Structures are given as C-alpha cells and as structure tokens.
Amino acid sequence: METSLFWDAQENSEGVLDRVYNSDDFAAMFAGFWGDGLIPNTSTALLVEPIENSFAVVVNPGDAFIKGRFYRNTEDRQFTLANGNANERIDYIALRFDSERRSVYLKYLEGAEGEGNPLYARSAALFDLLLAKITVPANAQYLTDEMVEDLRGTSECPWINLRFDLDAITSSFQVWYDNVRELLDEDAAVHLQGEIDELEAKHDSDVATLNSAIANLVVQNQGLQEQLDNERHYDAVIKDGNIYLNTRPYDASIDTDIP
Incomplete structure (x- = not known):
C-alpha cells in the first residue's frame, strides 16, 4: 500500500475532513529517519554511573528515539539496586518503549543471582534499549566502576542513524x-x-x-x-x-x- 504524508485536510460533501493523522504516522516517519537509539549530543548522554560506596547508580540526562518516539531526560535519575548476595547477579538499566502506557521511560531490570543475564523486551509493544550491564559480584559491599559496563554505542543500545x-x-x-x-x-x-x-x-x-x-x-x-x-x-x-x-x-x- 502506498502512503504519503502530510497534507492539509479538506472537507468532503458531508463536512468530514479527508485527511486525519495521529502520532503513529509521525512516529513512522521519525523511525524512518533515525531508527532506534540514543542521540549523541553529549558524551555522557544517558550514561549510567555508580554512586560511590553504595548500591545506587545515576543515569545522566540525554535524548533518544525508540520506535519513532522521542525521549528526553533533563536531570540525573537515580536507581538503587538490590544488595549483593551469595552468588553473582547481573542487572540492566534500560530505556523502555511501552505502547500500552504510551510512554518511554528508564527501567531497572533486576536479574536473579546465579542465573546470568536477565530478560529484556524486544517486541512491538515493549522494546528495551540496554544502557548498562551491572555485574554484582557475590557478597559485594558496594558498586565500583568496573562492575558497570557501558552498553551505549553497541548493538544493544546503538546511536541513532546506525541503521545506515x-x-x-x-x-x-x-x-x-x-x-x-x-x-x-x-x-x-x-x-x-x-x-x-x-x-x-x-x-x-x-x-x-x-x-x-x-x-x-x-x-x-x-x-x-x-x-x-x-x-x-x-x-x-x-x-x-x-x-x-x-x-x-x-x-x-x-x-x-x-x-
């Protein structure tokens, strides 16, 4: 099916506008331009960093496009992770597209100890960009820089336009x-x-x-x-x-x- 956007609407004989658009039309257009990914307008765009001597991380401000939807975070967002356990645990900090909630938001994905990487979403309704992978060693007392792996710029969380x-x-x-x-x-x-x-x-x-x-x-x-x-x-x-x-x-x- 052929589609072309966007045109001024005109009333038909019944007084109904013949051109009606919604956010999905704009999202499809933007997705064609950018694809899914972060906008590299700063070196720390949505960078995840540990807070010293704690089990908390902070996500820096930044912008992104997911499924044609624009996301912007204008301030540091803090997440407190579960404490270390007897076995190693892997967590993710993700940026999630949620069509049901009609929102894009940051999300902490907690893994199960000794079970490897936690599950994350990659469907039409839910889609996660993985900003960081956090490996919590057994019996860890706090997070260090070495435990937080930056996934920005990888296949799990690309920069926009990398579809080209x-x-x-x-x-x-x-x-x-x-x-x-x-x-x-x-x-x-x-x-x-x-x-x-x-x-x-x-x-x-x-x-x-x-x-x-x-x-x-x-x-x-x-x-x-x-x-x-x-x-x-x-x-x-x-x-x-x-x-x-x-x-x-x-x-x-x-x-x-x-x-």
Whole structure:
C-alpha cells in the first residue's frame, strides 16, 4: 500500500475532513529517519554511573528515539539496586518503549543471582534499549566502576542513524580521500621539481649573463685606463695668452709660446 504524508485536510460533501493523522504516522516517519537509539549530543548522554560506596547508580540526562518516539531526560535519575548476595547477579538499566502506557521511560531490570543475564523486551509493544550491564559480584559491599559496563554505542543500545552503515561510508570515503591525496602529492612533487629545474636554469643563465657583462666592463676599463695613461703625457698649450688642454697627442706643428 502506498502512503504519503502530510497534507492539509479538506472537507468532503458531508463536512468530514479527508485527511486525519495521529502520532503513529509521525512516529513512522521519525523511525524512518533515525531508527532506534540514543542521540549523541553529549558524551555522557544517558550514561549510567555508580554512586560511590553504595548500591545506587545515576543515569545522566540525554535524548533518544525508540520506535519513532522521542525521549528526553533533563536531570540525573537515580536507581538503587538490590544488595549483593551469595552468588553473582547481573542487572540492566534500560530505556523502555511501552505502547500500552504510551510512554518511554528508564527501567531497572533486576536479574536473579546465579542465573546470568536477565530478560529484556524486544517486541512491538515493549522494546528495551540496554544502557548498562551491572555485574554484582557475590557478597559485594558496594558498586565500583568496573562492575558497570557501558552498553551505549553497541548493538544493544546503538546511536541513532546506525541503521545506515556509517562505518562503511566512512571507510569508502577514506579510501577515496587517500587515493586523491596520493595523486595530488605526486602531481605536486612533479610540479615542484619542474619549478626548481626552471629556477636553476634561469639562475645559470643569469650568472652567465652577469659574467659576460663583467668581462665586457673589464675590457672597457682596460681601454679607458690605457687612454688615460696616454693622456697623462699631454701638456697644456698656451697660445695668445690662452691655455688650451690638449686632448690628443701633441702636434709639433701647433705654434705655441712654450719653448
């Protein structure tokens, strides 16, 4: 059967609304989104912890979805367990969906000593998410951290959305990312080596050009030096009371007043 939600209701000819919804319709929609599990909005969401030197535990605040029904606990909830007996006992702290009571609530499931794990509900009417497994040793005087096993994030009490295989999706993305990064690293290395080669070639060319320019300057300087050396033998020429600086080799044909 096909179903689509949600639509505005319209009155038929008899004045009756043709679209009527209830909480089950919303629950079915939310269950399709989230599945059953805790909402990991804090690291201690519905975490069960023992109270020091006692047989009591406390359940931290937290949120969850079970069968599409939203649950919220806004304060610490305390449960007092039965005392230790002659034999080991296993208890559960559970979050229960109860369709008959129309409620989701925390529940202490006490086991029988020496009988292993207690029974818990997994039916359409009753459904338990097991928050913690508490192993009470024989003749225990109080609870310790080692006796309380956190079941959050396991198959007994998953986080929401784990109906989608997030691990597989994450793994697939990581493989793709690693391949892309490897290609980028190789391309970047080749590109960088090419730039280095270009810089080295340009450096060699610039050095050769500079050496050539220096050699030309040396040659020009030597020519100027020789010219200056020659001109140092020239003297001033005085004629008609004027002094002339001779800038070419002395010409004896020039009539001067110098004897």
